[in-house]
Amino acid sequence: MSIDPAPRTEQHPTAEDEVVGLCQDLLRIDTSNFGDGSGPGERQAAELVAELLAEVGLEPRVFEAAPGRTSVVARWEGTDPSRGALVLHGHTDVVPAQASDWTVDPFAGEERDGLLWGRGAVDMKDMDAMILAVVRQMVREGRRPARDVVIGMFADEEAGGVLGARWLVDHHPELFEGATEAISEVGGFSVEVGGRRAYLVQTAEKGLAWLRLVADGRAGHGSQVNTENAVTELAAAVARIGRHAWPYTLTPTVERLLRGVADLTGLPFDPEGGADRAQVDALVAALGPAAKFVGATVRHTANPTQLDAGYKVNVIPGSASATIDMRTLPGHEAEAAAALRELAGPGVRVETIHADQALEVPFTGGLVDAMVDALHAEDPGAAVLPYTLSGGTDNKSLARLGITGYGFAPLRLPADLDFAGMFHGVDERVPTDALRFGTRVLDRLLTTC
Known part of the structure; x- marks a missing residue:
């Protein structure tokens, strides 16, 4: 050129x-x-x-x-x-x-x-x-x-x-x-942790699954008894998924970030003893506004986002659907998908609208060193930590x-x-x-x- x-x-x-x-x-x-x-x-x-x-x-x-x-x-x-x-x-x-x-x-x-x-x-x-x-x-x-x-x-x-x-x-x-x-x-943006500026470099991101839940039932008049109501079946599935408390699972990137936050703040952290929720929550909170990102990366998330059913108030529809925005932790996608299907229940189909892989790479190597050095050249003494993006x-x-x-x-x-x-x-x-x-x-x- x-x-x-x-x-x-x-x-x-x-x-x-x-x-x-x-x-x-x-x-x-x-x-x-x-x-x-x-x-x-x-x-x-x-x-x-x-x-x-x-x-x-x-x-x-x-x-x-x-x-x-x-x-x-x-x-x-x-x-x-x-x-x-x-x-x-x-x-x-x-x-x-x-x-x-x-x-x-x-x-x-x-x-x-x-x-x-x-x-x-x-x-x-x-x-x-x-x-x-x-x-x-x-x-x-x-x-x-x-x-x-x-x-x-x-x-x-x-x-x-x-x-x-x-x-x-x-x-x-x-x-x-x-x-x-x-x-x-x-990535590369700053937060204040323990009174010190820290830059978060994104080395991982959660997997993506945009899903459609579909419940089929028996259409009929709204005044009749209907034990095969698609809306009822779907609503129960959406509520189970939306209220599910996903367990904490610390991936390597998240664990390294939380160790760094513990070092900067003096807060306790013992991942070898299991993902202690109270410890994790305290460390995440110490990240201030960035806690919104990081708090969604200690577990899977699955949020209902849309509902679609029926066309008239006195007609029970034959089907109903909802969409779910699911984000999965790197290395744990299969277990998350299985749990989601179980939560949906046998009467609800789970269809994929769009899916993409989770990513996680080491916080090491020449490019990482160059990023850290470039930040330190402009902001000496700042900490640089890896983190996982929830999106x-x-x-x-x-x-x-x-x-x-x-x-x-x-x-x-x-x-x-x-x-x-x-x-x-x-x-x-x-x-x-x-x-x-x-x-x-x-x-x-x-x-x-």
Whole structure:
């Protein structure tokens, strides 16, 4: 690939200068993903990304899995192409936002009091902007990454990536040729633990199973006795699943995180004696706002999310259905699926809408060392710990190609900011100084990893 970097002049802003504006530009494109196959705005966002990369001399390629469902991929040559390539990726789609619930217009990209507001500010147009800003500065300055980098901005992550990362992996695996590791969202952010700042690097994520429960019964008049009522059968199953207290199970990543929290706080932790719920709950609580993420990773979860039955108040329907969002611990997926089927009961079918694997990788190796070093260079003395994400990322799709994925979107955050609560929440926002911090960390990382 031929790149003719522009000379460094005052006309070319640094990544720190540029990142907030880039994030605003992305936030102002409504890329809401309703999960129904539509993706308004993804094409516009992809065109902006491609333009920004091409402007500095890279050669982005644009792919459409379906009309408007658009992803962008570019390869950037490193100083040592013999090493495995790094996939640096984000997604441009966001979950929908109800404007009436927000303090500001969720698609205005408004900056207030040092915070940038908008749907996608934390999930994950903040990281998209940091990636673009750092890559643009490095290319302009003629600096190359330590190894080849595959830059990907994918569609459809919020609906499982079927029309984004998964489609590219299935139809264009050559784009990721030679890639061995990947970096994406929901890791590298800071929390305060025991009075000390700690950064959580995502080294695992729970498995995903979106399920449909279906109960069949005998249709009839609403005034009659009916012992085969599908709604009754379904409601009982939904209640059993929704109220089930899943046992605590500590995976290697979670155990290592809790050990780190115990070291920072002085709280007791004895995993060899079993997963003591009181100890685990105290350690999770010590993570402050991040407890929302971590608290869902000490056990499986299965939440009823939708119900569908009947068409008239005086007609007993012949069938009823519900959906379940189930997230499973790495290494324990089969036991979770068996337990769910038992909870559903013999009168309810369990159908899979969409499923994807759990991931867990070691908190060791050259890339991990480089992430830790990059954080310490900008925040000396901070702790760096691994953690498991309760949700999922496009690293699941890349794992099908044997690519080891991490969550590392570095942000130094105020201790009282409920960062975890803003994922898919109302009034999503990110500090502008955290974005600038992230560009400095990513610059160091790409230069050394």
